[in-house]
Amino acid sequence: xxxxxxxxxxxxxxxxxxxxxxxxxxxxxxxxxxxxxxxxxxxxxxxxxxxxxxxxxxxxxxxxxxxxxxxxxxxxxxxxxxxxxxxxxxxxxxxxxxxxxxxxxxxxxxxxxxxxxxxxxxxxxxxxxxxxxxxxxxxxxxxxxxxxxxxxxxxxxxxxxxxxxxxxxxxxxxxx
Amino acid sequence: xxxxxxxxxxxxxxxxxxxxxxxxxxxxxxxxxxxxxxxxxxxxxxxxxxxxxxxxxxxxxxxxxxxxxxxxxxxxxxxxxxxxxxxxxxxxxxxxxxxxxxxxxxxxxxxxxxxxxxxxxxxxxxxxxxxxxxxxxxxxxxxxxxxxxxxxxxxxxxxxxxxxxxxxxxxxxxxxxxxxxxxxxxxxxxxxxxxxxxxxxxxxxxxxxxxxxxxxxxxxxxxxxxxxxxxxxxxxxxxxxxxxxxxxxxxxxxxxxxxxxxxxxxxxxxxxxxxxxxxxxxxxxxxxxxxxxxxxxxxxxxxxxxxxxxxxxxxxxxxxxxxxxxxxxxxxxxxxxxxxxxxxxxxxxxxxxxxxxxxxxxxxxxxxxxxxxxxxxx
Numbered sequence: 266x267x268x269x270x271x272x273x274x275x276x277x278x279x280x281x282x283x284x285x286x287x288x289x290x291x292x293x294x295x296x297x298x299x300x301x302x303x304x305x306x307x308x309x310x311x312x313x314x315x316x317x318x319x320x321x322x323x324x325x326x327x328x329x330x331x332x333x334x335x336x337x338x339x340x341x342x343x344x345x346x347x348x349x350x351x352x353x354x355x356x357x358x359x360x361x362x363x364x365x366x367x368x369x370x371x372x373x374x375x376x377x378x379x380x381x382x383x384x385x386x387x388x389x390x391x392x393x394x395x396x397x398x399x400x401x402x403x404x405x406x407x408x409x410x411x412x413x414x415x416x417x418x419x420x421x422x423x424x425x426x427x428x429x430x431x432x433x434x435x436x437x438x439x440x441x
Numbered sequence: 442x443x444x445x446x447x448x449x450x451x452x453x454x455x456x457x458x459x460x461x462x463x464x465x466x467x468x469x470x471x472x473x474x475x476x477x478x479x480x481x482x483x484x485x486x487x488x489x490x491x492x493x494x495x496x497x498x499x500x501x502x503x504x505x506x507x508x509x510x511x512x513x514x515x516x517x518x519x520x521x522x523x524x525x526x527x528x529x530x531x532x533x534x535x536x537x538x539x540x541x542x543x544x545x546x547x548x549x550x551x552x553x554x555x556x557x558x559x560x561x562x563x564x565x566x567x568x569x570x571x572x573x574x575x576x577x578x579x580x581x582x583x584x585x586x587x588x589x590x591x592x593x594x595x596x597x598x599x600x601x602x603x604x605x606x607x608x609x610x611x612x613x614x615x616x617x618x619x620x621x622x623x624x625x626x627x628x629x630x631x632x633x634x635x636x637x638x639x640x641x642x643x644x645x646x647x648x649x650x651x652x653x654x655x656x657x658x659x660x661x662x663x664x665x666x667x668x669x670x671x672x673x674x675x676x677x678x679x680x681x682x683x684x685x686x687x688x689x690x691x692x693x694x695x696x697x698x699x700x701x702x703x704x705x706x707x708x709x710x711x712x713x714x715x716x717x718x719x720x721x722x723x724x725x726x727x728x729x730x731x732x733x734x735x736x737x738x739x740x741x742x743x744x745x746x747x748x749x750x751x752x753x754x755x756x757x758x759x760x761x762x763x764x765x766x767x768x769x770x771x772x773x774x775x776x777x778x779x780x781x782x783x784x785x786x787x788x789x790x791x792x793x794x795x796x797x798x799x800x801x802x803x804x805x806x807x808x809x810x811x812x813x814x815x816x817x818x819x
Contacts (some may be wrong), residue, residue, distance in 0.1 A: 299684045310688060339523065339526045339528045342675060344537075346536060348536075349592075351618065353536045353632070353633035353636040353637055354620050355718055355720070357523060358495065359495065359496070378496070380499075421586075
């Protein structure tokens with residue numbers, strides 16, 4: 266992979282439609298709530314762990330329990346034949362997952378690419394917090410700045426790619 | 442049969458110390474870091490992730506370092522590490538149409554909706570060694586075009602000119618694909634298992650097989666319909682959360698080949714397709730995979746199976762370089778008991794031969810009997 270160093274963990278546009286379209290809700294969770302949690306997670310999992318930790322440290326974090334300590338494991342990544350056909354197993358990826366419960370009862374989850382227990386804890390904590398009254402604070406103090414940083418990185422990558430846009434012309438053969 | 446040996450502990454330990462010393466190289470030079478490998482030896486890392494069948498850039502970079510740049514050894518290390526971790530489940534199938542594209546080319550169409558971008562490529566370089574390739578200029582930038590970048594094959598499929606791979610609409614209850622890391626491969630193997638096998642298969646092996654199809658051994662006349670490289674989002678349905686969690690993005694390379702036609706009395710002729718998909722930027726691998734995928738569809742497309750690349754048992758049984766290197770390299774391990782047995786056999790055969798040639802010198806036949814040749818070869 267050839268990318269600028271800062272984009273190795275892949276930038277994200279949190280408003281990315283590919284994340285927001287396939288919404289799945291469970292009973293008791295409003296579809297809106299799930300869409301919002303997924304949009305927040307899409308930003309946090311792609312942010313740098315250092316940035317995330319620095320921003321979370323600036324908000325007041327209530328009492329909470331780790332109901333699942335950060336755990337490293339694998340997911341099997343699937344592709345589709347021809348891009349849109351039958352699924353097949355492409356290969357595995359390392360992930361870290363965690364779950365927290367706030368004293369007020371909200372449960373937050375995380376599962377993300379890579380092996381970073383602290384980041385998994387912070388994402389699960391934020392997922393719990395955005396289900397509380399603290400949601401606007403988390404959005405303003407944590408998610409929005411990370412979203413802006415990722416968007417900036419992505420914009421630069423797109424501009425660099427665009428400079429390699431190519432137009433080929435076919436030439437008439439001079440055979441006759 | 443392999444008979445184990447004992448002993449040599451001291452020598453083995455010292456050999457490993459010597460290995461570590463050699464790996465470090467000249468100690469007056471700085472030690473290379475895994476971050477440097479991950480950032481500057483990116484394509485080696487991508488190959489190790491693809492064939493190690495584990496997406497983790499840091500681990501793959503560590504494996505490359507530990508293996509002294511021997512990529513098959515690094516792939517072996519990654520596979521071994523993978524076996525130590527639990528599997529939480531399976532992602533939702535990734536969608537390459539929603540890729541954030543960093544490279545997209547078609548050798549079949551000049552003008553694509555969404556355009557062609559060369560991205561970071563070796564193509565069109567002069568292949569001249571440049572002693573000072575450090576400190577490159579800042580990349581140029583340009584206004585990025587908005588709008589979707591549909592897969593070229595989807596555009597052709599809209600005109601019914603190419604076979605479609607899309608699932609029928611309303612296909613809710615999809616059967617999970619086979620997984621050769623859980624169940625041993627059996628033959629005939631369906632396309633999901635063949636693609637899994639090819640995705641982790643050795644690039645060199647698939648390259649040679651793909652090349653052989655172009656040279657006439659299972660000719661399928663391919664065009665590179667589209668090659669795209671970029672980042673795709675992954676999601677994982679978590680039972681406890683009750684919804685699909687975004688996992689982040691991975692880099693993949695996809696190759697779609699457009700191949701010659703198939704039709705019948707009831708269906709009009711259409712182009713056929715081959716498919717390649719790999720972790721990271723593994724373009725040669727994805728292209729080779731697509732060529733071999735198409736060749737392996739011979740049975741399905743009623744083509745005569747006569748070339749090695751069309752023989753699925755041959756291809757799929759020999760594509761894995763960890764298995765291959767294990768079996769080839771085990772020949773280095775002590776085989777003293779086996780060899781003693783063979784030594785005894787050849788001595789006995791020589792005695793028999795001498796006795797036979799002594800008694801029938803008049804017949805002057807020096808050729809050993811056919812059974813003896815076969816026995817010696819076993």
